[in-house]
Amino acid sequence: xxxxxxxxxxxxxxxxxxxxxxxxxxxxxxxxxxxxxxxxxxxxxxxxxxxxxxxxxxxxxxxxxxxxxxxxxxxxxxxxxxxxxxxxxxxxxxxxxxxxxxxxxxxxxxx
Amino acid sequence: xxxxxxxxxxxxxxxxxxxxxxxxxxxxxxxxxxxxxxxxxxxxxxxxxxxxxxxxxxxxxxxxxxxxxxxxxxxxxxxxxxxxxxxxxxxxxxxxxxxxxxxxxxxxxxxxxx
Numbered sequence: 620x621x622x623x624x625x626x627x628x629x630x631x632x633x634x635x636x637x638x639x640x641x642x643x644x645x646x647x648x649x650x651x652x653x654x655x656x657x658x659x660x661x662x663x664x665x666x667x668x669x670x671x672x673x674x675x676x677x678x679x680x681x682x683x684x685x686x687x688x689x690x691x692x693x694x695x696x697x698x699x700x701x702x703x704x705x706x707x708x709x710x711x712x713x714x715x716x717x718x719x720x721x722x723x724x725x726x727x728x729x730x
Numbered sequence: 731x732x733x734x735x736x737x738x739x740x741x742x743x744x745x746x747x748x749x750x751x752x753x754x755x756x757x758x759x760x761x762x763x764x765x766x767x768x769x770x771x772x773x774x775x776x777x778x779x780x781x782x783x784x785x786x787x788x789x790x791x792x793x794x795x796x797x798x799x800x801x802x803x804x805x806x807x808x809x810x811x812x813x814x815x816x817x818x819x820x821x822x823x824x825x826x827x828x829x830x831x832x833x834x835x836x837x838x839x840x841x842x843x844x
Contacts (some may be wrong), residue, residue, distance in 0.1 A: 623772075625772075627770065638746075651829050661837075661838075662820055662835035662836065662837055663773070663820075663833075663835055664832070664835075665832030665833070668829065668832060684767075707772055709773075711829070715761065715777050715780045715826065717761075717763055717778050718763075718773075719774040719775075720765075720774075721772050722771050722772040723772050724840070
């Protein structure tokens, strides 16, 4: 059973702070790693994709991947109240295997 | 460009009833997926398809059936609904080799079985 683990939260951070979201996965064959944001009552939307060890930055978001430790994280700089949502980590093997999702971490940014 | 369209958006079923959740995409995506999301939980894969005529079970297929007769449509059938099937159902699609774009999700169907 492939597992993706996330702390369910809630994670509360003040506006302007850095939010750090973490995810671990069990399958060493995992190749691609995704972060989705899901607002309450809405469908998930992709915010970051990473497949190489190291950091990948996109605006205020940075994804970090460490395959040796089977760990992927998402940093959100200058957090805004509009970042308040559930963040889902998803993992994929090669080929046509579907994404495996974690339970998500609920982030609350306090103004 | 409509993307992924799911119908209905909401439905209440009685125990033992059956229904079909519809999913249509207009992006010519080969791959389509059905996930369910229980409150406070992540997405669990029910069934997926890599092309017309090809379907495969996911993590939680019991109580569900699917078919894929065309590239565009991937309906999910619930037979003999049970309270444990109360959930939000998401259909998604993707194109092989375009992982950087992730999945395109529909808006979801909120199903309650009473």
